Amino acid sequence: MAKIPRTIRWVFLISLLLLVLMSAARLGTWLTFRLPVTGSGGAPGTGRAFWLGFRYDARIVGAIALVTALITALPVADPFRNPRALKGWTWFYSIIALALVVFYAVDFLHFRYLNQRLNASALSFLQDAAISAKMVWQTYPVIRILLAVIVLTWGIVWMIRYFYRSIKKSDYRYNRPVRVIGYIGGFLVLAVALFGRVGQYPLRWSDAFNLGSDFNANIALNPIQSFASSFKFRGSGYDAKKMADVYPEMAAYLGVEHPDPATLNFRRNVLPDTIANWQGATTPNVVLVICESFSAYKSSMWGSPLNTTPYFAGMCKEGLFFDNCFTPLIGTAKGVWATVTGIPDVELVKTASRNPLMVDQATILNEFKDHERYYFLGGSTSWANIRGILTNNIHNLHLYEEGDYDVPRVDVWGISDKNLFLQADKILSKEQKPFFAIIQTADNHRPYTIPEEDRAAVGLVNFPKDTLNRYGFENNDELNAFRYTDYCFKTFMEKAKASPYFNNTLFVFIGDHGIAGNGGPLFPPAWTENGLTANHVPLLFYAPGKIPVARLHDVASQVDVLPTIAGIANIPYRNSALGRDLMARHAADSGSSNRAFILEYNNKRLGMIFNNWYFTRPIQGGKPVMAWADFAQPDPKTTQSFEPYDWWSKAYYETARYLLLNNKKKE
DSSP, X not given: OTTSOXXXXXXXXXXHHHHHHHHHHHHHHHHHHOOOOOSSSOOTTHHHHHHHHHHHHHHHHHHHHHHHHHHHTSGGGXXXXXXXXXXXXXXXXXXXXXXXXXXXXXXXXXXXXHSSOOOGGGGGGGGGHHHHHHHHHHHSOHHHHHHHHHHHHHHHHHHHHHHHHHHHTOOOOOOHHHHHHHHHHHXXXXXXXXXXXXXXXXXXXXXXXXXSOHHHHHHHSOHHHHHHHGGGGOOOOOOHHHHHHHHHHHHHHHTOSSOOTTTTOOOXXXXXXXXXXXXXXXXXXXXXXXXXXOOGGGSTTTTOTTOOOHHHHHHHTTSEEEEEEEOSSOSHHHHHHHHHHSXXXXXXXXXXXXXXXXXXXXXXXXXXXXXXXXXXXXXXXXXXXXXXXXXXXXXXXXXXXXXXXXXOOOBTTBSOHHHHHHHHHHHHTTOOSOEEEEEEOOSSSTTOOOOHHHHHHHTOOOOOHHHHHHTXXXXXXXXXXXXXXXXXXXXXHHXXXXXXXXXXXXXXXXXXXXXXXXXXXXXXXXXXXXOGGGTEEEEEEEOTTTSOOEEEOOOEEGGGHHHHHHHHTTOOEEEOSSOOOXXXXXXXXXXXXXXXXXXXXXXXXXXXXXXXXXXXXXXXXXXXXXEEOSSSOOOTTOOOOSHHHHHHHHHHHHHHHHHHHSOOOOO
C-alpha cells in the first residue's frame, strides 16, 4: 500500500468512505421501507438490488474521485506536495459532503412520502414552495434533521482530513515511474467505476427495473443519478409521426364519428342512454368527491381486517361500485387534471397545470349547461396552479377555497375535510338550480391532522407495527387519518340526506391516486411487486333508488369519470379526450374492451391494463413485464404476448401528449 502514491491512496480512502456511507443509507432505506414477506421464499432480488446499487454509487463516487485525481496531478493542487492546497480541498469536500447528505436526507423523505427515489419531478414542489415548506414543517422533525445534516457533514470532512494526516506521515519516497503507474492504474479503476460495467454500454438507471420489482429497483437506484437522469424527460410536446401512426386505431377505439388523419380529430358527440331513473327530473345534480390518497387496498371494500372505511364500504353495497379502477398517474394535481380534462397528465417532470401552453383545455363539465358549477377545496388552489386549470376552463365556476369559509384552518391543507363537507352542504342546500359540485378532500395526507373536535367521534385506534405493515400502513397516524376520511364521508352523507337536494343527486367518489405499498395477502402479487397499489382506487356512483346496485369488475380509468357521469345524468355531451362512458361500454361488451393506461413518471415506465394483465415497460425501451393482475387465479397454461399491450401503451402515451396541446375548449 505504501508504494501507491499518497494522493491516489487519499482519493481511494475518500471513495471508500463515501461508498460505505451510501451503502449504509441504502441499507437504512431498505430496513425502513421493506415490505413484509408474504408466502414462502423470502424477498427475491434483494442481493442483486444491493450489488447494482453499489455499482450506481461507484459511478457517483468515481466521478468525484476522477475530478480530484485529475486536478491533483498538477503539483500545485496536490496537498501532499503543496500543503496550502489542503484548504481548497477541504472546502471542495465540505461542499460535496453537504450536498450528498442533503440529497440523501431529501431522498429518504421523498421515499417515505411517495415510495420513490428522489428525481427531478420533486422540483415541482419548489413551485409551491410555501405550501411545501409548511407541509414539511408540520410533518417532519425539521430541526433534528438539520442538526443531523450538520453533524454528518462535519463527520465526513473530519474523516477526510484524518485520512490526509495519516497518509502524510508516510515517509515513502516513490520515483516518477511508480507515480505514473500509480496514476494510470488509479485512473483505470475510476474509469471502470464511472462506466459501471466492463462492456460496450454504460450502466444506466433503467437497468434497475430489470430486477422484476419496483421496490428492489428503487432500493438499487442512487438518488443523485436518478435525479440527474430524469432531467432528460423535462421537455413537452409530441411526436407528429408517432401520433399519425396510432391515430386510426385510437380514433376507432374512442368512437370518433368522423376520423380525419389530416386534422387528428378526436371529437365525438354523445347522446347518452341513461341507466338511471330520475323520476321525471331531467337535470339531476352531481356531487363529485375527489378523495385524497384513497388507496383501494387500504380500504374495507376488499376485506382488510383493519376495517378502515366501514361506512364507505356500506355505500358501495348500495351503489354502482367499480372495483377495478386505476388512475393514469400518481399525484394529486395529475389526478385532478385527468378527472377534469379526461387526459392523462403525461408531463414527465412538471405538471400540465403549470405549463402555460396546456392550461387551455376542453372539459365535459361545460356540457352541463343548465347546471351551476362549484368547486370546493379546503386549502388554496394556488397549489400546482390548479386555480388556473379550473377557472380558465370551467365556465361560470363558483370556486371556494381557504378564506371563503367561516371555520378555521387546521394545517397546511386548510380547513378539515369534515368542515369542508359541511360548508359545501350549507352552500348547496341553498342552490335553486341544478348543480355540478366537485369537493376535493385533503386530510388523508401528511401531516395526518385529525382535529381535536373529531377525535372522540372517530375513535383513534392503535395496532402493532407488523399488523399495520401487513395491510399497507406505515404507522397509526396514517391509519387513523384514513379512518377519519370515512368519518368525514359519513358526516357529509348523513347531512346531505337531510338536505333538499339529496333525492335528485348523483354522488360520485374517486381517489385522486393511491399510495404505493404492500397490498398484502388480499391482492394479487402484481399490486405490490409492480406498484399497482399506487394507481388502484375505488370508484363509486351513488344515488339510492335511482341507479342500479352492482359491483362491477370492468377495467375503469380516472379519465372515464366525466363521460360516465354525463351518461348517467342523461346529459348529451361533446367529448374530445380519452374517456369513455363505462356504463355504455358495459352494456355493449361488459367492459371487455376497456383499457387503463398507467404512466409511472417517477420510473419513466409506460403501462397498460387489459384483459386481466398488467404490462409495463421503460419509455426508452427495455425489458417488458407482464403480470397477472386479477383476483381470480389464472389458468397455469395462460400466456399473453406483450406486443399488443406495448402498442396500446405507446398509443395512449402519444395521444395524451398530443391532446395536452390540442384539446382547447370552445369559446
